[in-house]
Amino acid sequence: MSTAKATRRKTDRWYSRVESGDWEAITTEVNEYGGALLPQLLTPEETVEIRELYEQDGLFRSTVDMGRHRFGEGRYRYFNAPYPEPIERLKQALYPRLLPIARDWWTKLGRPAPWPDSLDEWLRMCHDAGQTKSSAILLHYGEKDWNALHRDLYGDLVFPLQVVINLNEPGVDHTGGEFLLLEQRPRAQSRGMATLLPRGRGYLFTTRDRPVKSARGWSAAPVRHGVSAVRSGERHTLALVFHDAA
Ligand SMILES: O=C(O)CCC(=O)C(=O)O
Numbered sequence: 329m330s331t332a333k334a335t336r337r338k339t340d341r342w343y344s345r346v347e348s349g350d351w352e353a354i355t356t357e358v359n360e361y362g363g364a365l366l367p368q369l370l371t372p373e374e375t376v377e378i379r380e381l382y383e384q385d386g387l388f389r390s391t392v393d394m395g396r397h398r399f400g401e402g403r404y405r406y407f408n409a410p411y412p413e414p415i416e417r418l419k420q421a422l423y424p425r426l427l428p429i430a431r432d433w434w435t436k437l438g439r440p441a442p443w444p445d446s447l448d449e450w451l452r453m454c455h456d457a458g459q460t461k462s463s464a465i466l467l468h469y470g471e472k473d474w475n476a477l478h479r480d481l482y483g484d485l486v487f488p489l490q491v492v493i494n495l496n497e498p499g500v501d502h503t504g505g506e507f508l509l510l511e512q513r514p515r516a517q518s519r520g521m522a523t524l525l526p527r528g529r530g531y532l533f534t535t536r537d538r539p540v541k542s543a544r545g546w547s548a549a550p551v552r553h554g555v556s557a558v559r560s561g562e563r564h565t566l567a568l569v570f571h572d573a574a
């Protein structure tokens with residue numbers, strides 16, 4: 329990375345917001361639960377601005393009707409790359425913080441960790457492997473909409489952590505619409521966790537699987553995520569996945 333780029337990164341507000349988190353506590357939390365709340369990443373004004381991008385067709389490469397694919401009910405849109413500034417900068421600022429957690433997880437699982445130090449380099453690896461499509465998503469849920477439990481896997485190359493940001497105020501703009509994590513424990517029944525995402529805060533969670541302690545060391549527990557039915561109002565979220573799609 330050029331010095332100019334490194335300096336800009338350390339002085340930009342996206343970087344400061346990510347750095348305002350207690351990353352030791354976040355790491356402990358995500359290691360325990362497979363999910364952890366992050367600091368405020370977007371101001372209320374920015375959540376409105378990003379919500380409003382939903383109507384700008386030119387910003388998106390495709391739109392998915394979740395009902396038609398039996399992914400739940402609601403719609404989402406894949407942003408075109410290059411991304412609008414907040415999305416690009418937040419991904420860039422988050423990646424170096426997620427990287428040590430990802431490497432630690434893969435070490436525990438005895439897997440080689442393929443992720444280089446920079447996000448640009450990692451995305452180049454994805455592109456070289458045929459995963460060339462952008463993966464940041466803007467989702468919109470109305471009353472009764474929901475998101476089926478799933479994993480955002482788009483090819484062999486996977487970054488094991490991702491971030492979602494609620495662009496609405498829970499309890500005010502919507503009721504219901506809790507973010508759900510389902511962890512399939514080795515040789516045991518699954519553990520569920522529901523979180524009402526505060527507006528503008530990030531939520532970090534497991535993309536595919538994560539290490540859980542077992543009698544004989546570490547086992548990989550597959551984790552799915554989804555969203556419970558929105559009971560009233562509207563909910564928009566910004567989903568930041570760190571690998572690109574095939
Ligand atoms: O809307 C949400 O809270 C979850 C969206 C989702 O599936 C994701 O962030 O990958």
Ligand SMILES: [Fe+2]
Binds near residue numbers: 478567
């Ligand atoms: Fe997802």
